Amino acid sequence: xxxxxxxxxxxxxxxxxxxxxxxxxxxxxxxxxxxxxxxxxxxxxxxxxxxxxxxxxxxxxxxxxxxxxxxxxxxxxxxxxxxxxxxxxxxxxxxxxxxxxxxxxxxxxxxxxxxxxxxxxxxxxxxxxxxxxxxxxxxxxxxxxxxxxxxxxxxxxxxxxxxxxxxxxxxxxxxxxxxxxxxxxxxxxxxxxxxxxxxxxxxxxxxxxxxxxxxxxxxxxxxxxxxxxxxxxxxxxxxxxxxxxxxxxxxxxxxxxxxxxxxxxxxxxxxxxxxxxxxxxxxxxxxxxxxxxxxxxxxxxxxxxxxxxxxxxxxxxxxxxxxxxxxxxxxxxxxxxxxxxxxxxxxxxxxxxxxxxxxxxxxxxxxxxxxxxxxxxxxxxxxxxxxxxxxxxxxxxxxxxxxxxxxxxxxx
Amino acid sequence: xxxxxxxxxxxxxxxxxxxxxxxxxxxxxxxxxxxxxxxxxxxxxxxxxxxxxxxxxxxxxxxxxxxxxxxxxxxxxxxxxxxxxxxxxxxxxxxxxxxxxxxxxxxxxxxxxxxxxxxxxxxxxxxxxxxxxxxxxxxxxxxxxxxxxxxx
Ligand SMILES: Cc1ncc(COP(=O)(O)O)c(C=O)c1O
Numbered sequence: 001x002x003x004x005x006x007x008x009x010x011x012x013x014x015x016x017x018x019x020x021x022x023x024x025x026x027x028x029x030x031x032x033x034x035x036x037x038x039x040x041x042x043x044x045x046x047x048x049x050x051x052x053x054x055x056x057x058x059x060x061x062x063x064x065x066x067x068x069x070x071x072x073x074x075x076x077x078x079x080x081x082x083x084x085x086x087x088x089x090x091x092x093x094x095x096x097x098x099x100x101x102x103x104x105x106x107x108x109x110x111x112x113x114x115x116x117x118x119x120x121x122x123x124x125x126x127x128x129x130x131x132x133x134x135x136x137x138x139x140x141x142x143x144x145x146x147x148x149x150x151x152x153x154x155x156x157x158x159x160x161x162x163x164x165x166x167x168x169x170x171x172x173x174x175x176x177x178x179x180x181x182x183x184x185x186x187x188x189x190x191x192x193x194x195x196x197x198x199x200x201x202x203x204x205x206x207x208x209x210x211x212x213x214x215x216x217x218x219x220x221x222x223x224x225x226x227x228x229x230x231x232x233x234x235x236x237x238x239x240x241x242x243x244x245x246x247x248x249x250x251x252x253x254x255x256x257x258x259x260x261x262x263x264x265x266x267x268x269x270x271x272x273x274x275x276x277x278x279x280x281x282x283x284x285x286x287x288x289x290x291x292x293x294x295x296x297x298x299x300x301x302x303x304x305x306x307x308x309x310x311x312x313x314x315x316x317x318x319x320x321x322x323x324x325x326x327x328x329x330x331x332x333x334x335x336x337x338x339x340x341x342x343x344x345x346x347x348x349x350x351x352x353x354x355x356x357x358x359x360x361x362x363x364x365x366x367x368x369x370x371x372x373x374x375x376x377x378x379x380x381x382x383x384x385x386x387x388x389x390x391x392x393x394x395x396x397x398x399x400x401x402x403x404x405x406x407x408x409x410x411x412x
Numbered sequence: 413x414x415x416x417x418x419x420x421x422x423x424x425x426x427x428x429x430x431x432x433x434x435x436x437x438x439x440x441x442x443x444x445x446x447x448x449x450x451x452x453x454x455x456x457x458x459x460x461x462x463x464x465x466x467x468x469x470x471x472x473x474x475x476x477x478x479x480x481x482x483x484x485x486x487x488x489x490x491x492x493x494x495x496x497x498x499x500x501x502x503x504x505x506x507x508x509x510x511x512x513x514x515x516x517x518x519x520x521x522x523x524x525x526x527x528x529x530x531x532x533x534x535x536x537x538x539x540x541x542x543x544x545x546x547x548x549x550x551x552x553x554x555x556x557x558x559x560x561x562x563x564x
Contacts, residue, residue, distance in 0.1 A: 350450055350475030350537065358415050366450045380451030380473055410476065412424060 007307040009392035015039040025360035033386035045291035075290030084214030088272040095237035097127040099224035104131035106252040114140030121146040152180035152329035175207035176337035180329030211305040232292035236285035253278035341382040349383040355406035417527030427476040432486035445544040456544040482541030484522040
C-alpha cells in the first residue's frame with residue numbers, strides 16, 4: 001500500500017517485530033500518542049551496545065569505555081541535529097516530564113518572584129502544569145492558563161492581553177495537543193512572548209515524533225520531548241535549549257558526572273550539557289534514541305508528516321461514518337497532529353476501548369493526563385486513536401468497523 | 413466472544429435501566445467517589461433508620477461497568493441491615509479479586525460482577541459504587557449490637 005507521500009506502510013511494518021507477532025491476531029495499534037512501537041534497528045542498536053560496548057561513560061581510561069562514551073555522545077549529536085540545535089544545548093533526561101521539571105525547578109526557583117506569572121494552556125498534559133504549580137507555590141508566582149475555544153484553538157487574544165497587563169516571566173505551551181491534536185502556532189507565540197521578555201518553553205512530546213521540528217525555527221528557548229513516543233526506548237527524554245539559557249541556569253540534580261570539581265567547601269559545574277546530567281546516564285537508551293532518529297531521518301520527517309496528515313484526514317472522514325460520533329478539535333487535518341479524540345453517544349470511552357480491543361484494536365480511553373482540558377470540554381474521558389509511520393488505512397478501517405460493532409453492542 | 417463474561421446481559425440491563433437512580437430529597441448521608449484513573453463518578457445518597465438502609469439513590473457518570481455496578485449495589489443494599497451491607501461489600505471485594513465465590517443471597521444481580529475478575533483494568537470501575545456505600549455506612553463495629561457484627 002503506497003501513499004501519496006511515498007511511504008510504503010507494508011515495508012515499514014516489517015521493521016516492527018511487535019506488529020508481526022507470531023500467533024494471535026494482527027495488532028491494530030492506534031495508541032502511538034501514548035507510546036510508539038520500536039523498529040528492529042532501535043532494538044538492535046541497544047542490544048548491540050550491551051553486547052559489544054557496554055561500559056560506563058566519561059570515566060574509564062580503557063578503550064571499551066572510550067567506545068561507550070563515543071556511542072553515547074554520537075547519539076547526542078544526531079538527536080541535536082534532528083531538532084536543529086547543537087550538542088551543548090542537548091540534555092538527556094529520563095523523559096519529557098523530567099525535562100519540564102528541570103526547567104521549572106532550575107530556572108523557575110531562581111527567577112520567579114512573588115506575583116510573577118507563568119503562562120501555560122488549558123490543553124496541557126499534566127507534566128506541563130504540575131511542575132509549574134509546585135514551583136509557583138514555593139516562589140509566590142501564579143500560573144495562568146490560555147483558554148481553549150470550541151474549535152480546540154488557543155485564545156491568542158487572551159495571551160496578548162495577558163502579556164501586556166501581567167508580569168509574565170514564562171510561557172510554556174504544548175506544540176501539539178495530545179487530546180485535541182491541535183498544532184499550536186508556537187513560533188508566533190514565541191515571538192510575542194519574547195517581545196515581553198518572557199522565557200518560552202515548548203512541549204514537543206507530540207510534535208517531534210511526527211513532523212519536522214527545529215528549535216531554531218520555532219524560536220523558543222527550550223523544547224522538550226520523549227524518546228518512547230518517537231520509535232525510541234522508554235527511559236530517555238530530551239531538553240533541547242539555547243546554550244545561553246542553560247549557561248545562565250544552575251544545576252537541577254547534583255551528583256557524579258555533572259561536576260567540574262568537588263571539595264568540602266563547595267563544588268563547580270561541568271561544561272554544557274553535562275552540567276545537567278547527574279549520575280550515570282541512560283546510555284543504551286541514548287544509543288536507541290540515536291537509532292530511532294536515524295530511522296526517522298531515513299524515512300524523512302517531511303514524508304512522515306505527509307503520510308500521517310493524509311492518514312489523519314482519512315481517519316476523520318471514516319470516523320464520521322459512525323452514527324452520532326463527534327470528533328474533538330480542529331476539523332482540518334492540516335491543522336492537526338496525530339491524536340484524534342472522539343465521543344460516541346451513550347457509549348463510554350472505557351467501554352469503547354474494551355469492546356474494540358476484542359478485535360485487536362488498541363485505542364486509549366481516559367483523561368489522557370489532561371484533566372483541566374477535560375473540564376473545559378465538559379467530559380470526564382475521551383476515546384483517542386493515534387497513528388505513526390507503521391499505520392495504514394487498513395488500521396483505520398479495522399477501527400471503524402470495530403466501533404460500529406461496539407456501538408451496536410451497547411445499544412442492545 | 414470472551415467479553416461475554418464482562419458484559420453479561422444482566423450488567424447491560426442495569427446499565428440501560430439503572431435501579432435507584434437519582435437523588436434523595438433529604439438523605440441521611442451523601443458521598444461522592446471518583447476513579448482518578450478514568451474519571452468515573454458515583455454520587456450516593458443513603459438514609460439509615462434503626463440500623464437498616466431504608467432508602468438510597470445513586471447518580472454519576474461513567475462506563476457501563478461502574479454505573480451498572482452502582483445500580484446492582486443499590487438494589488442489593490436496599491433494605492439491608494448495616495452489618496449485612498458490610499458483608500455484601502466484603503463479598504463483592506473478594507469476588508472481584510477472585511478470592512471467594514458469590515453469596516447470591518447477599519449480592520442479588522451483583523453476582524454477575526464475577527466476570528470482572530479477569531479484567532484487572534476494570535476492577536476499580538466495578539468497585540466504585542461499593543466503595544461509596546462503604547464510606548456512607550457506619551463502620552460495622554459501630555453498628556448496633558445484635559446480629560453477628562464485626563467483619564473487617
Ligand atoms: C503532550 C505531552 N507532554 C508530555 C508527555 C509526557 O511524556 P513522558 O511521560 O514520556 O514524560 C506526554 C505523554 O503522554 C504528552 O503527550
